[in-house]
Amino acid sequence: VIRIALWLLGGVLLGGIVHLTTVLWLPDLATQDAYSRLAPVAPINAVTALPAPTPEKSVVPFLDPAFAMAVCRYDLSDGPLKFSVPVSPAYTSVSFYTRNDVAYYAINDRAAGRRVIELELMTSEQRADLPGDEEVTAADRLIVESPTVTGLIMIKALAPEPGLMSVAQAALTAAKCAQQPQQG
Amino acid sequence: VRLLLGTLFALCVAALVGLGATWLALTQGQAFGGLAVGAWTAWPRHGTAAIDPYARAMVARSGELPVGSGDGLAFQARTDDRGNTLDGRCDVVLSGLTPQARYWTITLYDHDGALVRNSVERHGFTSHEIVRRANGTFEIVVSPRSRPGNWLPSGGIERYVLVLRLYDTPIGVATRGREVTMPTITRRQCP
Numbered sequence: 001v002i003r004i005a006l007w008l009l010g011g012v013l014l015g016g017i018v019h020l021t022t023v024l025w026l027p028d029l030a031t032q033d034a035y036s037r038l039a040p041v042a043p044i045n046a047v048t049a050l051p052a053p054t055p056e057k058s059v060v061p062f063l064d065p066a067f068a069m070a071v072c073r074y075d076l077s078d079g080p081l082k083f084s085v086p087v088s089p090a091y092t093s094v095s096f097y098t099r100n101d102v103a104y105y106a107i108n109d110r111a112a113g114r115r116v117i118e119l120e121l122m123t124s125e126q127r128a129d130l131p132g133d134e135e136v137t138a139a140d141r142l143i144v145e146s147p148t149v150t151g152l153i154m155i156k157a158l159a160p161e162p163g164l165m166s167v168a169q170a171a172l173t174a175a176k177c178a179q180q181p182q183q184g
Numbered sequence: 185v186r187l188l189l190g191t192l193f194a195l196c197v198a199a200l201v202g203l204g205a206t207w208l209a210l211t212q213g214q215a216f217g218g219l220a221v222g223a224w225t226a227w228p229r230h231g232t233a234a235i236d237p238y239a240r241a242m243v244a245r246s247g248e249l250p251v252g253s254g255d256g257l258a259f260q261a262r263t264d265d266r267g268n269t270l271d272g273r274c275d276v277v278l279s280g281l282t283p284q285a286r287y288w289t290i291t292l293y294d295h296d297g298a299l300v301r302n303s304v305e306r307h308g309f310t311s312h313e314i315v316r317r318a319n320g321t322f323e324i325v326v327s328p329r330s331r332p333g334n335w336l337p338s339g340g341i342e343r344y345v346l347v348l349r350l351y352d353t354p355i356g357v358a359t360r361g362r363e364v365t366m367p368t369i370t371r372r373q374c375p
């Protein structure tokens with residue numbers, strides 16, 4: 001009996017390890033996470049407008065229907081990305097997600113303090129490779145470091161009432177998300 | 185033979201316990217580190233890089249994108265203030281004030297995160313649309329049948345979840361529950 005109890009205890013301990021491992025692994029194995037859901041509809045390094053969520057279909061669950069939304073699925077392996085979007089009359093925000101849907105950075109129109117939210121997205125290595133003399137102008141630039149090479153940029157513009165949805169959508173059509181020309 | 189049987193037994197127990205615990209934690213469990221106010225809970229850390237592994241696994245499984253902390257904060261409620269599950273066949277009243285924010289929206293979803301079909305195609309309100317009383321408070325009635333004032337149709341579904349999102353808000357990781365005022369959720373009548 002003691003022997004069975006010991007085996008049982010060992011099994012439970014091992015079970016604890018299995019539990020922790022699966023929890024940590026799950027984000028890498030998930031095939032229905034937000035990034036994977038958006039991959040078929042959003043081309044790399046381009047802004048794609050997301051259709052408004054409806055009861056029948058929503059690309060990603062729990063989207064806020066009061067917003068016009070667009071997404072840029074990025075890949076920084078060929079160099080940094082330049083991103084810009086004009087702010088809409090009500091409220092505009094830009095959120096950055098890693099490949100595993102971790103929201104590592106978000107900024108809204110007020111925090112950006114300008115009529116256009118403009119920033120550069122790069123990996124830590126690419127930032128370290130920036131030529132030294134560019135530091136002079138760096139105060140003027142908003143640089144966001146992505147923890148992963150690929151990820152998502154979610155652009156949202158609020159329509160405070162349904163009639164203003166077209167205004168919000170119009171602001172997003174001017175959003176740009178493109179590879180920077182290689183610097184000599 | 186005994187050793188082999190024992191090992192097999194232990195491995196079976198391990199698989200059962202381990203996978204069972206993971207499944208339970210991700211489907212039944214409530215994430216920890218939440219900011220609870222009445223029936224509402226928000227997880228400010230889920231919108232940052234400091235999100236815990238359990239929440240990451242839940243996010244990966246559900247396929248949602250958490251609201252980034254520089255954008256806003258989402259509170260969700262699955263029960264009323266007395267702990268009854270929100271039932272779309274009942275009349276439920278939200279009443280009071282929301283915390284400080286430039287804008288807020290309230291949206292009704294089913295438990296899978298899909299909007300709920302209804303005849304007037306209303307799935308929520310923004311802070312601009314809501315009709316308020318003279319003192320600034322408001323009342324929203326969630327009901328399967330039309331109601332005067334701020335009517336949020338429930339579509340008559342069995343269970344739903346309310347999500348109140350604050351945009352451009354000072355509420356975040358450092359906020360405590362008692363500093364926050366959220367609307368009360370009261371069940372008025374059930375068939």
